[in-house]
Amino acid sequence: xxxxxxxxxxxxxxxxxxxxxxxxxxxxxxxxxxxxxxxxxxxxxxxxxxxxxxxxxxxxxxxxxxxxxxxxxxxxxxxxxxxxxxxxxxxxxxxxxxxxxxxxxxxxxxxxxxxxxxxxxx
Amino acid sequence: xxxxxxxxxxxxxxxxxxxxxxxxxxxxxxxxxxxxxxxxxxxxxxxxxxxxxxxxxxxxxxxxxxxxxxxxxxxxxxxxxxxxxxxxxxxxxxxxxxxxxxxxxxxxxxxxxxxxxxxxxxxxxxxxxxxxxxxxxxxxxxxxxxxxxxxxxxxxxxxxxxxxxxxxxxxxxxxxxxxxxxxxxxxxxxxxxxxxxxxxxxxxxxxxxxxxxxxxxxxxxxxxxxxxxxxxxxxxxxxxxxxxxxxxxxxxxxxxxxxxxxxxxxxxxxxxxxxxxxxxxxxxxxxxxxxxxxxxxxxxxxxxxxxxxxxxxxxxxxxxxxxxxxxxxxxxxxxxxxxxxxxxxxxxxxxxxxxxxxxxxxxxxxxxxxxxxxxxxxxxxxxxxxxxxxxxxxxxxxxxxxxxxxxxxxxxxxxxxxxxxxxxxxxxxxxxxxxxxxxxxxxxxxxxxx
Numbered sequence: 001x002x003x004x005x006x007x008x009x010x011x012x013x014x015x016x017x018x019x020x021x022x023x024x025x026x027x028x029x030x031x032x033x034x035x036x037x038x039x040x041x042x043x044x045x046x047x048x049x050x051x052x053x054x055x056x057x058x059x060x061x062x063x064x065x066x067x068x069x070x071x072x073x074x075x076x077x078x079x080x081x082x083x084x085x086x087x088x089x090x091x092x093x094x095x096x097x098x099x100x101x102x103x104x105x106x107x108x109x110x111x112x113x114x115x116x117x118x119x120x121x122x
Numbered sequence: 123x124x125x126x127x128x129x130x131x132x133x134x135x136x137x138x139x140x141x142x143x144x145x146x147x148x149x150x151x152x153x154x155x156x157x158x159x160x161x162x163x164x165x166x167x168x169x170x171x172x173x174x175x176x177x178x179x180x181x182x183x184x185x186x187x188x189x190x191x192x193x194x195x196x197x198x199x200x201x202x203x204x205x206x207x208x209x210x211x212x213x214x215x216x217x218x219x220x221x222x223x224x225x226x227x228x229x230x231x232x233x234x235x236x237x238x239x240x241x242x243x244x245x246x247x248x249x250x251x252x253x254x255x256x257x258x259x260x261x262x263x264x265x266x267x268x269x270x271x272x273x274x275x276x277x278x279x280x281x282x283x284x285x286x287x288x289x290x291x292x293x294x295x296x297x298x299x300x301x302x303x304x305x306x307x308x309x310x311x312x313x314x315x316x317x318x319x320x321x322x323x324x325x326x327x328x329x330x331x332x333x334x335x336x337x338x339x340x341x342x343x344x345x346x347x348x349x350x351x352x353x354x355x356x357x358x359x360x361x362x363x364x365x366x367x368x369x370x371x372x373x374x375x376x377x378x379x380x381x382x383x384x385x386x387x388x389x390x391x392x393x394x395x396x397x398x399x400x401x402x403x404x405x406x407x408x409x410x411x412x413x414x415x416x417x418x419x420x421x422x423x424x425x426x427x428x429x430x431x432x433x434x435x436x437x438x439x440x441x442x443x444x445x446x447x448x449x450x451x452x453x454x455x456x457x458x459x460x461x462x463x464x465x466x467x468x469x470x471x472x473x474x475x476x477x478x479x480x481x482x483x484x485x486x487x488x489x490x491x492x493x494x495x496x497x498x499x500x501x502x503x504x505x506x507x508x509x510x511x512x513x514x515x516x517x518x519x520x521x522x523x524x525x526x527x528x529x530x531x532x533x534x535x536x537x538x539x540x541x542x543x544x545x546x547x548x549x550x551x552x553x554x555x556x557x558x559x560x561x562x563x564x565x566x567x568x569x570x571x572x
Contacts (some may be wrong), residue, residue, distance in 0.1 A: 049186075050179045050180045050181060051180045051183075055189035058190070063538070064538035077153055078149075080153075
């Protein structure tokens with residue numbers, strides 16, 4: 001089964017909010033499609049338990065980062081659509097800054113001590 | 123295909139078993155499950171296989187409902203107070219009925235002792251009226267401290283207000299029949315109710331969610347208390363009718379015994395009912411707010427308009443002021459209770475508009491009352507009654523202003539419901555502190571007289 005990185009649970013949890021917000025920033029979407037997009041973006045390495053997406057979406061809704069709407073698309077079944085709000089975009093921007101700072105710090109130290117043997121390669 | 127449908131239905135029922143996952147959430151999860159299954163079947167799996175994989179990917183339901191519970195603590199609360207379905211058969215006293223009855227009996231006996239000591243002859247003495255809440259509410263606080271297993275150190279903040287209240291009520295040299303005495307007696311139960319609240323939330327008084335639970339509890343407690351009082355009224359009426367032929371006056375003397383004890387015991391029984399019979403009120407509470415919020419909104423708007431047009435706004439007399447204060451308090455209670463019963467994820471809708479109308483009309487009335495009160499004070503000077511009324515109206519005014527502003531923003535989509543709810547829970551201590559101030563600070567200011 002080689003080659004697949006197992007990403008730590010805490011890391012998955014921490015990255016969930018910016019990831020979902022970023023996906024919604026691309027356009028409104030519903031739960032299952034968001035999850036497919038996450039798999040696609042991470043090449044299947046970010047493994048989510050499907051159900052856990054929903055409590056997260058509800059939290060984003062409570063915080064006012066997304067709006068929701070039940071709709072029946074012409075070709076499919078009744079779904080709850082989520083769309084990002086201005087506040088959600090602001091939160092996303094803030095998250096981006098934080099993640100950039102973290103990755104910058106990690107990259108700095110890792111390249112200095114050369115702990116990553118082949119950076120840029122998977 | 124029918125087998126598959128029934129399996130999905132079973133899965134649905136299994137998810138729904140946890141009270142923290144609401145019906146629309148299950149719908150959403152089911153859509154997800156079906157989408158996933160459709161994709162898997164398109165990839166070549168059979169219906170059964172697809173179902174199994176999709177369910178597995180959904181994750182374990184207990185963990186999921188825990189996550190939902192964390193996000194929707196308003197739902198979690200129902201799980202906490204209710205014995206879970208498996209438990210309910212095994213332990214009948216695990217829901218605290220025996221405990222509640224013990225405390226209720228203790229409160230009833232205390233009231234009787236106080237009445238005997240008072241030498242009751244028809245009307246209760248001022249001493250009894252001053253202290254009545256101190257005979258009952260400590261038992262309620264004690265009951266909750268027991269139920270929440272409050273450690274001793276945390277019990278102190280609950281006990282202290284009762285001790286302080288007892289000291290103030292009995293050591294202050296009130297002039298007989300003075301208005302400071304009457305005001306202190308009226309405000310003490312309110313202040314003590316917040317001490318009960320401290321025990322109710324298990325000491326987590328800083329938490330927004332727990333405070334909302336307490337608001338919800340207070341509203342439901344009130345409903346149960348009224349229901350019990352109604353039933354008790356019927357019972358007393360029949361008792362009178364049945365005992366009267368036996369001996370004239372027998373019915374009355376029985377009732378003189380039963381009513382005070384019943385009224386005291388019901389305080390605790392109602393509190394127990396709120397916890398134990400959650401799902402009953404759950405169906406009733408939203409209906410009650412749905413019915414009464416629009417009616418009060420209409421009534422308030424009507425009276426605000428009438429007073430504005432006829433120009434009577436500046437000449438309220440004293441009785442009218444009291445009536446208006448009572449009305450404003452009822453409206454605030456209704457608004458608060460409506461907030462606590464509302465699903466936070468619901469979008470702004472008709473009920474929010476109605477609530478805004480009610481709050482705005484109440485605001486207008488409150489300002490008229492304030493203006494007239496300031497005029498009275500300007501003419502006649504300060505009295506304890508006027509200070510108490512003025513303070514109450516200011517406290518209400520600030521609350522209503524905040525509520526109206528945030529409702530407006532909610533309706534225009536510029537604030538979340540969460541903001542509005544938090545405004546109200548943050549404001550709660552102000553009511554308690556004001557009531558405590560009227561009990562403790564006001565009497566010395568007016569030399570215990572007027």
